[in-house]
Amino acid sequence: MRQVLWGDWLNVDGEEADGWLRVNWAPNSDNPETLFIPKDHTSDTRPLEIIFLDVGQGDGAVLITPEQDDGEAIIVIDAGDNANMHTFLSKRFGAYKDDLQFHAAIITHPDEDHYGGFDSIFSTPRFGFDIVYHNGLAERPVSGTFEKVGGHAKDAATGTSYVSDLAIGKPQIEALFADGIDVGSFVFPNVMQAALKNPKIKDFAILSTEHGVKENQRTWMPGFAPSDNRGYSIEVVGPVVELDGAGKPRLRKIGSYGETKNGHSVLLRLHYEKFKVLFGGDLNDKAEKFLLRHYTGKIRMPQKGSDAYREMIDEAAKWFRSDIMKVCHHGSEKVTDAFLETVKPAAFVISSGDEEGxxxxxxxxxxxxxxxxxxxxxxxxxTELQRSTREKEDAEMVDSLMRRVMKLKDSSSSNTREKIMSDIWDLGRSNVSVYGTIYLKTDGKRLVTAFRIETGSDKKKWFTFEYAFDASDALHLV
Known part of the structure; x- marks a missing residue:
């Protein structure tokens, strides 16, 4: 007996007379099996899936749309700062895709624990993306803080400082990071240069409230607006780009350099029928206050508990209220109660790791x-609290790895190098297992979150929460 999740793909080999389906389980493994499942427990359609990957300290998520075959769109939202995302993409999609051409990579903001993992992905010829989105703040190969993004200047009319030298499209990225430009050891420039060198990465663009598809007084990710008729859509609620008097886009200086680049994270809000999921990036308290004021027209934050405060929450909820929230900044305490009250999700997902201060x-x-x-x-x-540990290294993997390393001189296959990279990373993480990854699946009518049970068997290896709306449109656990 094996436990499978709603939406898991099954290799069906026929139907029995009693209405059960024959399933070829792991047909290419050393231990293939024939299993059975009631036909009425299966479906020809698949749910939309979001995987919040355990990337250690950092963020990394994969959104897989419900379409099948060529209609499927895979969006990688941040990639941590290590090879976990590279390994996951290789194993998850390499099993059934020869061409690992994904729709989009989204770098929500230039913090290394969000974009560093893209380095190995962009550098691998097997991987490609139709477009790489970012928040417009492209860090140059220079030292300092705001100097990295071209500095900031005060608007004489308002007294507010802005960063105006934004990277809008591919020409700006090429001007900063093209092959031949010495980027030294600066991490973000090297990641972008690797992307430019990869011929399977086709385009680069800022994704913001001013750079997307405008419909119904909202901004949507290109290809995922309501008019695209997918049955679901992806709204862009941040960063909030403001235009100067000449119509030039700029980002407000929120506080320090770190507070500003984090506070202008790409913020996405997935709509799928009644369900909504908010990806909160690395927002901080200053950024949340700015967003609440911006979306409600408030000049300043009202006093907590006042009528004006409640009015602000109700108005902002039209933009941010969601059923699931990817918590901002790995579970930092620097968030506002007002923003949490505005989103008011039934479930929170936190991506965080060990060995951080x-x-x-x-x-x-x-x-x-x-x-x-x-x-x-x-x-x-x-991801950290759901994760377990393993006590010792896999000796067989060590031996296998050493034999293959010895053969490297006879083989320059990129696939060989990629597999060895994967195994090296597994060994490097010998004290941390993969049980922290959190899965979310929805068809717009029901939503399931799941994670692996540390000591689970094949019969019971998943712990799940299921949500649905009742007749009065109230969300509840099933």
């Missing part, structure tokens, strides 16, 4: 999430 997720933040989430028992899922 920020104590993410913060214990005090976890308490606030439970207090301000939707319903009596909001669910909090964390």
């Amino acid at each position: 920020h104590v993410h997720p913060r214990p005090d933040l976890l308490g606030r999430l439970g207090k301000l989430g939707r319903g009596d028992t909001p669910v909090i899922l964390s």
Whole structure:
């Protein structure tokens, strides 16, 4: 017996007279099996899937659309700062795709624990992307803070400072990072240069409230607007780009350089019938206050508990209210109750890791999430808290790896090097297993979140939460 999740692909080999389907389980493995499942437990359609990958300290998610074959779109939203995402993409999609050409890579902002993992992906010839999106802040190969993004200047009319030297499209990226430009050891420039060198990466563009498809007074990710008639859509709610008097796009200086580049993360809000999922990037308290004021027209934040405060929450909810929220900045405490009340999700997903000095997720933040989430028992899922450890290395993998390394002189295959890279990374993580990854699946009518049970068997290896709307449109756990 094997436990499968809703939406898992099955290799069906025929139907029995009693209505059960024969399934070829792991046909290419050393231990293939024939299993059976009731036909009425299966479907020819698939749900939309979001995988919040355990990338350690950092963010990395993969959105897989419900279309099949050539209609499927795969979007990688951040990639952590290590090879975890590279390994996952190779194993998950390499099993059934010869051509790993994905729709989009999204670098939500230039923090290394969000974009560093793209280096090995962009450098691998097997991987390609139709477009690489970013928030417009392209860090130059220079030292400093705001100097990295061309500096900032004060608007004489308003007294507000802005970063105006944004990278809008591919020409700006090429001008900064083209092959032949010495980018030294600066990480972001090297990642972008690797992307430019990869012929399978076709385009680059800023993704913001001013750079997308405008419909119904909202901004949508190109190809995923309501008019594209996919049945679901992806809204862009940040970064909020403001135009100067000449119509030039710019990003407001929110605070320090770190607060500004984090606060202008690409923010996405997935709409699928009644369900909504918010990807919160690395927002901080200053950025959240700016967003709340911007979307409600408030000049300043109203006093908590006042009528004006409640009016602001209700108005901002039209833009941010979601059923699932990828928590901002790995579970940092530097968030506002007002923004959490605005989103008010039934479930929170936190991406964080070990060996970092920020104590993410913060214990005090976890308490606030439970207090301000939707319903009596909001669910909090964390890649770090859901992760288990393994006690020792895999000796067989060590031996196999060493034999293949010895043969490298006789083989220059990129596939060989890629597989060895994967195994080296597995060994390097010998004290941390892969049980932290969180799966989300929805068809717009029901939504399931799942993670692996640490000591689970083949019969019971997943722990799941299922959500649905009742007759009064209230969301509840099934």
